[in-house]
Amino acid sequence: MSIDVKTRPGSGAERTGPARQVLDHARAYLSKVRSGEVGALPAVAGIIALCLFFGALDPVFLSVGNLANLFGQGAAVACIAMGLVFVLIIGEIDLSAGFTSGVCAAIMAVILTDLGLSWPVGIGAAVIAGTVIGLTLGALVVKLGIPSFVVTLAAFLAFQGLALIILKEGTNITIDNEFVKDIAGGNLSRSHGWLLLAVTVVVYAAVQLSRWRRRSGRGLVHDPLPVVITRIAALTGLLTATVFLLNLERSANPQLVSLTGVPIVVVLLGALFVVGSFVLHRTRFGRHLYAVGGNREAALRAGVAVDRVRISAFVICSGMAAVGGIVAASRAASVDPNTGGSNVLLLSVGAAVIGGASLFGGKGTVRAALLGGAVVAIINNGMGLMGLSAGVRFAVTGLVLLLAAGVDAMSRGQGRLFGRH
Template sequence: MSTTTTTTAGGVKVVKPTVASHLNDYWGRVRGGDLGSIPAVAGLIVLALIFGVAREQFFSALNFANLFSQSAQVVFIAMGLVFVLLLGEIDLSAGFASGVCGAIMAILLTTHGMAWYVAIPAAMVTGIVIGFLLGFLVAKFGIPSFVVTLAAFLGFQGILLLLLGGGKNISISDEFVLNLANSNLPVGLSWGIALVGVIGYALVQLNNVRSRAARGLVTDPMGIVLMRIAALAIVVLVATAILTQERSINPVLNSVKGVPIVAPIIAVFLVLWTFVLGRTTYGRHVYAVGGNTEAARRAGIPVDRIRISVFVIGSFMASIGGILAVSRANSVDPNTGGSNILLYSVGAAVIGGTSLFGGKGKVINAVVGGAVIAVIDNGMGLMGLESGAKYIFTGIILLIAASVDAFARRRAAATGNR
C-alpha cells in the first residue's frame, strides 16, 4: 500500500495513506465481500431512473416530498430492527408494537384530553417497556426471539383491538402531532438546517483527522475526506433546493414549500444511532455479541444486557414510527402497524445492507433500504400497477438483497475478510 509518513512537532510519526491506496484498499474490501449499502444505492438509482422515465411526475418536487412521509414509519421501525438484526435476532412484533404505541398516544390526546407533550412521551415509554419485556424473555429465559415476538405479534394485535374498542377509528386533531408528518419547515429554516448539517459534518470529519493524527493513528487521506464532505453537501443542498420549490397546485390559496418536518427527524435519529454504534463502547459490544456471542461473553461483555437493550431500542424506534404513522393518517385504527409494515421494515433493513446473520450492518442501511421500498411503492403506484405487482416486485428485490448478503458472507469467508 502506498503511504506517506510525516512527523509532528512532538516527534510522533503519522502514516498517511494516499488517495490511490485508500481507494485500492476499499476496492479490495468490496471484492472481499464487504459490500455495505452499495447494491441498495445502485438499485435505488436504477429504480428512480426507471420510474422517472415511465412517469415524469416521479421527479416532481411534490412527489419527492411525499416520499419522506410515505416511508417514515418503515424507516423508523427499520432503524430499530438494525440493532436487533445485528445480534442475529428478529422482532416480528415491531409493526403492531408501533400501532399500540400510536394508539396510546391517540387515546391520551382524545379520550383523556392530554397535551402532546404528555401523550408522545407516554407512547415512547410504552415502546421502551415493550422492548424490555421482549428482550427479558429472550435473554433471561432463553426463548428464541422468533417465538417470543411471534407471540407478541398476535398479542399486540389483540391489545390494539381492545384499546380501540373492537375496531373503531380514533381521529386526532392536535396540531403539533398532525404537523409532524404532514407539514413543512419554513424555507429559511430549511436552508439553515441544511447548511448547519453540512458544516457540522465537515467539522466532525476534519476534527477526526486532526485528533487521530495527534495520537499518531492512521488517518484517511484529506482528498477522501473532502470527497465525503462534497458528496454530502451535494445531496443535502440539491434535495433542499428541490424541496424549497413551490409544490402547491394553487399557490395563491395555499403555498406548499419547504423541507418536510419528518426529514430532519429522520436525520437526527440517523446521526444519533450512527454515533452510538460507531463511536461508543456500547456499539462495539453490540457488534461483538452479534459476531461471536461466546467470545463476547468470555471477554466480559454483559451479553444478556446487550440483548435486552437492542429490543428496547427496536421497540422504542417502533414507537416513533407509530407516532408518525398516526400523524400522517390523522387517526389510528386496528390496521395501524399491521398489513405489510413489518415485512417492509425488515425488508428495508436487509435491502439496505444489514445482515440477517448478525454482526454486520449500520443504521444508514435502514434509511437507504426504506428509500428503496418507498420508491418501489410510490413509482409502481404512479404507473397504476396493482398491489399484487408491488408485493411481487418488492419480494424479488428482498430475495436479491438476501442473496447478495449470503454471497458476500461466503466471499468474505473465502478471502479471510470476515
C-alpha cells in the first residue's frame, strides 16, 4: 500500500517529468489519508464548511469586523489548546489548564491593579506562576505516579478556590494597563501589517526552498518543486488576503473611532505557533515527546530521559495556559473568579482533539490546536450571531467534539487494517 516517493540519484528521478512527480506526490498523500493519517484535513474541511454555512445564514458572519472578532474570541482557547497538545502527545491530560489560566490572570491583575506595578512584572509573574504550577503537576504525576487525570482534577478544584482567594472572594479586578489591554484589543498599523506579511512570506519561502534544495541535492525523499512552490503561493495568497481584509476599515462609525489593522493577538498566536512547531518537529526534545507518547518503554531503552520529558510537557502546558489567561484578561479588561472557568478547558481540549491530537497519545501538532481552536471559535461566533441560546451552542460544540473524536477513533480503526496499532 505504500507508494515509493523516494528518489535517489540515478534511480530515474531525473527522467520522470515534474507532472509525474506531482501526480506521485498526490497519490502518496491520498494513500496516507486512506490509511488513516488524516492530519489537518477534517479541521480544514470543517472550517470551510462552517464558514459557508454561517455565511449563507447571516452575511454579517463574513464581514471584516467579525473576522477580527473571531481571532479575539478564539485566542485564549487556542493558546491553552496549543499547550495541551504537549501533554496530549505524551498520553496524559491536564484538566486544570483552564483554572491555571484563571489563577495566573488573577495574579497578574492583583499585581497590576492592586499593587500598581508595571506590566513586565505582572506578565512575568503570571508566566512564572504557570511554570511553577506545571512543575508541581508534572512532579506529582511523574515522580509519585499518580494518574494525570486525578492530579489535574484535584488541581482543577483547588485552583478554582485559589482564584477565589486571590480575588478576595470574588471581586472583579479591572485592568487599566494599556499594554496588557492591547494584547487582545490592539491592532498593528497598516504598514506594520504589510511588513510582517512580507517578512513571514520571505522567511517561509526561504526555509521551504532551502530545505528542498538540500534534500534533493542529497537525493533524499523530498516533495516535488511544483508542490513546494504551490504551498508557498497558497500561504502567500491566504496571508495577503487576511492582511488586506484586516487592514480595511471595520469601525461602524469611522469618523468617531478608526478600527483597522491586524489584531496584535494574531501576531502572538503566530509566534507561539512557530515556536511550538519548531520545538515539536525540529528539536530533540520534541522528538522525545512523540517517542514517550508512542512507546514509553522503547523511549526508556533508547536512553530518552523519560521523566524529564514528561515533566517538561506539563510545564509547557501550564505556561501556555498562563499566556491564555493573560489574553483572556486582556480581552475582558478585567479578571473575575470565572476567568478560565466554565467551559474554557473543555473547549481547549476539544480544539486540540478536533485539530487531530489524540487522547491516546503520540499524536498532535500545534497547528492542529490552532485549527481546532478556529473551529470552536467559529461555531460559537456563528451561532451567537444567529441568536441561538447558550444551551444550543454547548450542545452543538459537544456534538462537533464527538464527531472529531469519532474521526480520530475511526482513522485509528482504518489504520489497523493496514497494520497500525
